[in-house]
Amino acid sequence: xxxxxxxxxxxxxxxxxxxxxxxxxxxxxxxxxxxxxxxxxxxxxxxxxxxxxxxxxxxxxxxxxxxxxxxxxxxxxxxxxxxxxxxxxxxxxxxxxxxxxxxxxxxxxxxxxxxxxxxxxxxxxxxxxxxxxxxxxxxxxxxxx
Amino acid sequence: xxxxxxxxxxxxxxxxxxxxxxxxxxxxxxxxxxxxxxxxxxxxxxxxxxxxxxxxxxxxxxxxxxxxxxxxxxxxxxxxxxxxxxxxxxxxxxxxxxxxxxxxxxxxxxxxxxxxxxxxxxxxxxxxxxxxxxxxxxxxxxxxxxxxxxxxxxxxxxxxxxxxxxxxxxxxxxxxxxxxxxxxxxxxxxxxxxxxxxxxxxxxxxxxxxxxxxxxxxxxxxxxxxxxxxxxxxxxxxxxxxxxxxxxxxxxxxxxxxxxxxxxxxxxxxxxxxxxxxxxxxxxxxxxxxxxxxxxxxxxxxxxxxxxxxxxxxxxxxxxxxxxxxxxxxxxxxxxxxxxxxxxxxxxxxxxxxxxxxxxxxxxxxxxxxxxxxxxxxxxxxxxxxxxxxxxxxxxxxxxxxxxxxxxxxxxxxxxxxxxxxxxxxxxxxxxxxxxxxxxxxxxxxxxxxxxxxxxxxxxxxxxxxxxxxxxxxxxxxxxxxxxxxxxxxxxxxxxxxxxxxxxxxxxxxxxxxxxxxxxxxxxxxxxxxxxxxxxxxxxxxxx
Numbered sequence: 001x002x003x004x005x006x007x008x009x010x011x012x013x014x015x016x017x018x019x020x021x022x023x024x025x026x027x028x029x030x031x032x033x034x035x036x037x038x039x040x041x042x043x044x045x046x047x048x049x050x051x052x053x054x055x056x057x058x059x060x061x062x063x064x065x066x067x068x069x070x071x072x073x074x075x076x077x078x079x080x081x082x083x084x085x086x087x088x089x090x091x092x093x094x095x096x097x098x099x100x101x102x103x104x105x106x107x108x109x110x111x112x113x114x115x116x117x118x119x120x121x122x123x124x125x126x127x128x129x130x131x132x133x134x135x136x137x138x139x140x141x142x143x144x145x
Numbered sequence: 146x147x148x149x150x151x152x153x154x155x156x157x158x159x160x161x162x163x164x165x166x167x168x169x170x171x172x173x174x175x176x177x178x179x180x181x182x183x184x185x186x187x188x189x190x191x192x193x194x195x196x197x198x199x200x201x202x203x204x205x206x207x208x209x210x211x212x213x214x215x216x217x218x219x220x221x222x223x224x225x226x227x228x229x230x231x232x233x234x235x236x237x238x239x240x241x242x243x244x245x246x247x248x249x250x251x252x253x254x255x256x257x258x259x260x261x262x263x264x265x266x267x268x269x270x271x272x273x274x275x276x277x278x279x280x281x282x283x284x285x286x287x288x289x290x291x292x293x294x295x296x297x298x299x300x301x302x303x304x305x306x307x308x309x310x311x312x313x314x315x316x317x318x319x320x321x322x323x324x325x326x327x328x329x330x331x332x333x334x335x336x337x338x339x340x341x342x343x344x345x346x347x348x349x350x351x352x353x354x355x356x357x358x359x360x361x362x363x364x365x366x367x368x369x370x371x372x373x374x375x376x377x378x379x380x381x382x383x384x385x386x387x388x389x390x391x392x393x394x395x396x397x398x399x400x401x402x403x404x405x406x407x408x409x410x411x412x413x414x415x416x417x418x419x420x421x422x423x424x425x426x427x428x429x430x431x432x433x434x435x436x437x438x439x440x441x442x443x444x445x446x447x448x449x450x451x452x453x454x455x456x457x458x459x460x461x462x463x464x465x466x467x468x469x470x471x472x473x474x475x476x477x478x479x480x481x482x483x484x485x486x487x488x489x490x491x492x493x494x495x496x497x498x499x500x501x502x503x504x505x506x507x508x509x510x511x512x513x514x515x516x517x518x519x520x521x522x523x524x525x526x527x528x529x530x531x532x533x534x535x536x537x538x539x540x541x542x543x544x545x546x547x548x549x550x551x552x553x554x555x556x557x558x559x560x561x562x563x564x565x566x567x568x569x570x571x572x573x574x575x576x577x578x579x580x581x582x583x584x585x586x587x588x589x590x591x592x593x594x595x596x597x598x599x600x601x602x603x604x605x606x607x608x609x610x611x612x613x614x615x616x617x618x619x620x621x622x623x624x625x626x627x628x629x630x631x632x633x634x635x636x637x638x639x640x641x642x643x644x645x646x647x648x649x650x651x652x653x654x655x656x657x658x659x660x661x662x663x664x665x666x667x668x669x670x671x672x673x674x675x676x677x678x679x680x681x682x683x684x685x686x687x688x689x
Binding site: 139 | 150152153155156159166300304305306418422423424433
């Protein structure tokens with residue numbers, strides 16, 4: 001369907017070349033777009049992060065939450081390129097994607113832009129520091145440095 | 146107890162609005178039932194055999210009297226006049242209409258309550274010792290740590306679609322009253338050699354069809370790393386817990402298949418990494434939370450004398466009260482297990498009465514226990530007779546705590562869509578068979594627990610006597626287990642042999658208890674005798 005942007009970060013790259021599977025990538029590839037499946041270890045990409053521009057994280061079913069950990073791990077390792085959630089994206093997960101460091105989603109079924117907007121705007125505050133979403137946790141607001 | 150600030154209140158209010166939106170999308174047909182199910186489950190709403198069931202969270206089992214009163218009012222307004230207290234220290238309503246749930250949740254939010262994450266494959270309501278803050282044997286009140294974890298786990302974006310549900314318990318005494326080692330994560334607050342408080346982590350316990358006792362994976366996590374360590378435990382599970390088979394998806398299977406040492410190694414590696422990320426709340430936040438759990442204004446210099454001239458009162462005091470850390474006070478438990486009753490059920494009027502008594506006589510506070518009873522944590526001994534009299538008039542003064550009448554039972558096939566057999570009628574028959582106070586006193590401490598299917602919501606693995614309902618060729622059949630225990634010396638029960646029908650299981654329990662009375666030595670509880678002489682003689686007594 002194409003990317004729907006959910007982070008405030010500027011787009012680094014348009015979706016050009018098809019993604020290379022992470023398993024193949026680890027064996028040696030100069031691809032700039034990589035696809036990570038739920039069972040794959042995102043940390044295997046860390047040695048080559050500098051050459052990657054876009055990482056697609058696959059959600060074959062939205063109730064499989066492994067992709068959230070993959071995204072945070074990549075961001076925590078300093079990945080600056082695009083992270084895109086691909087597959088079975090449910091409206092109610094969009095805010096969680098954003099909080100775990102996703103820039104965009106590319107859903108199998110279209111989601112009404114109004115729903116996307118409402119979901120992203122719903123929560124004024126969050127309990128956790130995920131670091132990668134740039135939001136201040138409630139505990140940080142309670143105890144300003 | 147903990148009071149919401151503007152942030153906490155805003156979080157539950159926003160959740161009500163979000164759920165109202167989800168329900169309206171379901172009612173309009175925009176969401177199919179398949180799409181709606183995971184959403185409603187994350188808000189404790191199940192579709193059961195006859196109606197929707199809503200599970201309301203009672204964080205670490207602590208309630209104010211105002212909250213308890215609203216729970217009673219909700220029972221009248223949205224249910225059929227009853228609430229059902231659960232083994233996770235929560236309350237369930239069995240006759241809920243989908244379209245009314247947003248309004249119900251708004252009423253809960255008005256008294257700082259919610260149903261967030263009381264179901265679904267996420268971190269569930271965090272349980273604790275029902276005597277926290279009152280028990281004479283605790284090293285510290287465990288609830289501030291549970292509250293810190295509650296906030297961290299609420300809407301945690303990485304951990305809302307885990308392989309399976311995830312249950313955490315926090316305790317702080319050697320006497321384990323929360324079945325801590327039968328949780329996905331059990332945390333025991335401890336003091337180290339330097340006198341500092343920290344957390345001991347036990348991971349991978351659980352009941353269900355593959356019961357396991359959690360091994361300890363770390364003996365001391367400093368307080369300023371508590372959230373980071375928990376996050377490491379969860380991340381390893383989220384990434385590597387099995388998702389191919391829902392019956393093998395709990396963390397206990399991961400810990401078992403990897404082995405405790407390998408799971409621990411992976412957690413420590415993730416922990417070392419996460420320590421580089423600023424995700425841990427400052428200790429000042431823990432201190433802020435702790436101020437909410439300061440002792441109430443106990444009167445000093447009170448007498449510990451009690452007038453026990455009323456024999457019924459004396460029986461109840463002996464059975465249903467525990468030592469309090471403050472002289473002149475006592476911890477009193479209200480049994481929700483009247484003879485022949487439904488374990489854990491209370492009427493709206495009973496709930497409101499307990500709310501009023503807590504307001505007048507227990508510093509405004511109540512607790513729900515995992516054994517499905519209610520606790521007044523801080524009662525002045527001088528007020529105890531008055532409290533008991535009021536309870537007696539409301540059929541709430543059954544003196545059977547921790548005896549054979551104090552049965553834990555799941556809702557079973559009378560309500561639950563997962564059950565294979567009914568639990569409630571079996572509980573009622575056993576409760577009636579052993580109904581006399583003399584008989585219960587003679588048998589002493591005897592924990593009997595009934596589940597209507599192998600998911601083990603009735604904790605049958607952990608009963609001194611456990612009963613498991615199964616479906617045998619379309620007929621309800623009940624297996625008997627002996628020797629389970631949920632305390633500090635946690636053990637899992639063993640099946641005695643072939644199962645029984647509904648009346649047969651009651652007879653089998655009686656044969657086991659008669660045999661115990663015959664064989665027991667001085668001061669032995671049922672469990673002690675079983676552990677001393679083993680299964681074989683019991684089996685012969687039951688089947689011979």
